[in-house]
Amino acid sequence: MNHILLIDFGSTYTKITAVDVDNEIVLGTARGITTVETDIMNGLNQAIDALFLKTGKLAFSKVLGCSSAAGGLKMVAVGLVPELTAEAAKRAALGAGAKIMGVYGNELNEYEIQEIAQLQPEIILLAGGTNGGNKEVILHNARMLTTLGKDIPVIVAGNKSVAPQVVRTLLEAMTEVVHTENVMPKLNELNIEPARETIRSVFLRRIVEAKGLNKANQFVDDVVMPTPAAVLKAAELLSKGTEYESGLGDLIVVDIGGATTDVYSIAKGDPTKTNVALRGLPEPFAKRTVEGDLGMRYSATALFKAAGARRIADYAHVSAEDVEAYVEKVEANIEYLPQNEIEKKVEIAMGKACTSLAVERHVGQLETIFTCFGSAFVQKGKDLSDVKTVVGTGGVIVHHEQPKEILKGAAYSESTPEMLKPECPKYLIDEEYIMASMGLLGEVYPDVAVRMMKKYIVRG
Amino acid sequence: MENNKVKVVLGVIGADCHAVGNKILNYAFTSAGFEVVNLGVLVPQEEFVNAAIETDAKAILVASLYGHGEIDCRGLRERCRESGLGDILLYVGGNLVVGKTDFTEVHNKFIEMGYDRVYEPGILPDQVVIDLKNDLGL
Numbered sequence: 013m014n015h016i017l018l019i020d021f022g023s024t025y026t027k028i029t030a031v032d033v034d035n036e037i038v039l040g041t042a043r044g045i046t047t048v049e050t051d052i053m054n055g056l057n058q059a060i061d062a063l064f065l066k067t068g069k070l071a072f073s074k075v076l077g078c079s080s081a082a083g084g085l086k087m088v089a090v091g092l093v094p095e096l097t098a099e100a101a102k103r104a105a106l107g108a109g110a111k112i113m114g115v116y117g118n119e120l121n122e123y124e125i126q127e128i129a130q131l132q133p134e135i136i137l138l139a140g141g142t143n144g145g146n147k148e149v150i151l152h153n154a155r156m157l158t159t160l161g162k163d164i165p166v167i168v169a170g171n172k173s174v175a176p177q178v179v180r181t182l183l184e185a186m187t188e189v190v191h192t193e194n195v196m197p198k199l200n201e202l203n204i205e206p207a208r209e210t211i212r213s214v215f216l217r218r219i220v221e222a223k224g225l226n227k228a229n230q231f232v233d234d235v236v237m238p239t240p241a242a243v244l245k246a247a248e249l250l251s252k253g254t255e256y257e258s259g260l261g262d263l264i265v266v267d268i269g270g271a272t273t274d275v276y277s278i279a280k281g282d283p284t285k286t287n288v289a290l291r292g293l294p295e296p297f298a299k300r301t302v303e304g305d306l307g308m309r310y311s312a313t314a315l316f317k318a319a320g321a322r323r324i325a326d327y328a329h330v331s332a333e334d335v336e337a338y339v340e341k342v343e344a345n346i347e348y349l350p351q352n353e354i355e356k357k358v359e360i361a362m363g364k365a366c367t368s369l370a371v372e373r374h375v376g377q378l379e380t381i382f383t384c385f386g387s388a389f390v391q392k393g394k395d396l397s398d399v400k401t402v403v404g405t406g407g408v409i410v411h412h413e414q415p416k417e418i419l420k421g422a423a424y425s426e427s428t429p430e431m432l433k434p435e436c437p438k439y440l441i442d443e444e445y446i447m448a449s450m451g452l453l454g455e456v457y458p459d460v461a462v463r464m465m466k467k468y469i470v471r472g
Numbered sequence: 473m474e475n476n477k478v479k480v481v482l483g484v485i486g487a488d489c490h491a492v493g494n495k496i497l498n499y500a501f502t503s504a505g506f507e508v509v510n511l512g513v514l515v516p517q518e519e520f521v522n523a524a525i526e527t528d529a530k531a532i533l534v535a536s537l538y539g540h541g542e543i544d545c546r547g548l549r550e551r552c553r554e555s556g557l558g559d560i561l562l563y564v565g566g567n568l569v570v571g572k573t574d575f576t577e578v579h580n581k582f583i584e585m586g587y588d589r590v591y592e593p594g595i596l597p598d599q600v601v602i603d604l605k606n607d608l609g610l
Binding site: 092093095096097141142144145146147196198199200289291381382383388390 | 476477479487488489507509512513514519522523525526527528538
């Protein structure tokens with residue numbers, strides 16, 4: 013028997029999934045409270061007890077974990093031009109599953125250094141300059157970072173011409189400085205994979221211990237990555253498949269939480285329409301965005317502001333006053349669940365608004381330019397109108413009665429034709445809530461992970 | 473990666489989508505030993521400036537073929553100064569204005585706008601390469 017236990021140390025719950033690899037089935041799932049402040053094992057043991065009540069006692073040949081406990085992997089990204097290397101650094105950090113505390117461009121000043129010190133990032137990603145390009149700013153920023161007064165791991169991913177000098181400068185004040193390939197080796201050429209890998213290895217070496225996750229080491233073989241990285245990995249596997257198991261092709265994953273909404277897309281996003289010129293930074297094939305103002309509870313008021321009462325009320329077919337009243341209720345009491353038909357409708361509409369806005373910010377946009385020779389189109393970002401699959405995961409969607417209604421916000425809308433959202437997707441639901449686990453399983457058994465996702469992630 | 477070459481930023485400004493001349497210029501400057509950061513067509517002013525900052529380019533070469541050059545090109549020098557690029561070399565060429573305006577007038581207008589060199593239609597890329605090498609002291 014080859015049983016594997018997969019653990020997701022979340023910010024609130026520790027979720028575990030036991031998998032029978034030989035038969036490719038989920039033996040059971042359970043959860044406990046994440047107890048990172050005291051001993052992470054307390055909550056984990058609670059979850060394991062709950063699991064064994066369902067499945068009987070199991071022995072595991074391997075135990076793998078991912079974590080977003082204690083605030084997730086907190087990072088700051090520094091670059092030169094905000095739209096270029098600073099944006100590239102931000103995307104690398106997001107792709108590695110980080111929580112971005114701040115993004116800084118141009119020369120850092122003393123105020124910004126103070127701000128960074130207060131943000132208490134766990135890793136700083138320092139970029140700036142294409143290879144052979146600007147040298148002064150990244151050197152200046154390295155010098156400024158040595159005045160932080162804190163020993164924070166720094167990953168250097170900027171102009172290679174000065175990388176050794178940048179590393180030497182940083183080593184005067186920091187113990188862990190790692191250099192990797194430039195996130196933008198040439199102008200408008202994105203190269204975030206090496207930086208992503210480096211972030212992950214620093215996470216493994218340094219952060220796991222700092223967060224007290226190493227206490228689980230006697231039981232867990234490895235806490236291998238931040239949870240969002242595991243979900244991104246699962247999404248990539250489900251989309252691309254493996255050599256022996258076909259994938260589903262281009263897809264979008266939506267994960268709505270109480271505070272944030274994450275959107276992942278696995279697709280090239282090239283223009284699907286004719287007469288379109290691509291502009292701006294190229295997009296990563298596997299892209300993750302996080303919206304800190306779109307969420308169902310902690311961010312309910314922010315969502316209300318971003319979406320507007322009208323939009324939510326229209327989705328729900330209720331009055332704007334009903335929406336406002338409900339938002340106030342859930343913001344005051346985050347444990348609150350809908351009690352009547354109107355509240356249920358508003359809850360769904362809020363979810364749909366989260367999906368809709370988060371996907372709008374994730375996808376590319378088409379802009380019409382009028383020239384002397386007629387109109388031309390400029391596309392910025394990914395064209396996802398041909399994407400045929402939208403997957404819903406995360407607590408809000410997984411535990412909802414009508415998850416499909418929430419996910420419908422991802423689809424193209426005639427009222428916003430410039431947004432390149434999927435035109436006619438099918439909706440799949442991660443019912444067993446196993447995506448992060450499958451990302452972990454994919455590290456050892458990619459074929460099994462793909463087949464299991466195809467089996468357990470079903471039509472909503 | 474060839475990093476020791478002098479970098480120049482090239483692009484067709486504004487709402488202009490004439491792509492052929494852009495490719496010829498790209499070829500000419502690359503052959504002459506420059507590393508060309510080619511932004512292609514439909515390039516806003518901001519992108520010329522951002523590209524020059526990030527790549528440490530020594531010159532920005534602006535083309536405009538559709539007659540609205542004056543509107544599109546105005547303010548680029550100010551934007552360079554604002555962004556710390558200061559007196560970086562700015563060249564402009566193409567069909568800068570509509571109709572048969574006297575070129576001296578056009579030339580002076582663009583020099584006033586802060587461009588270092590202004591080229592009329594019919595000038596061959598070789599001439600621009602020679603000027604650029606002179607201006608950069610190469």
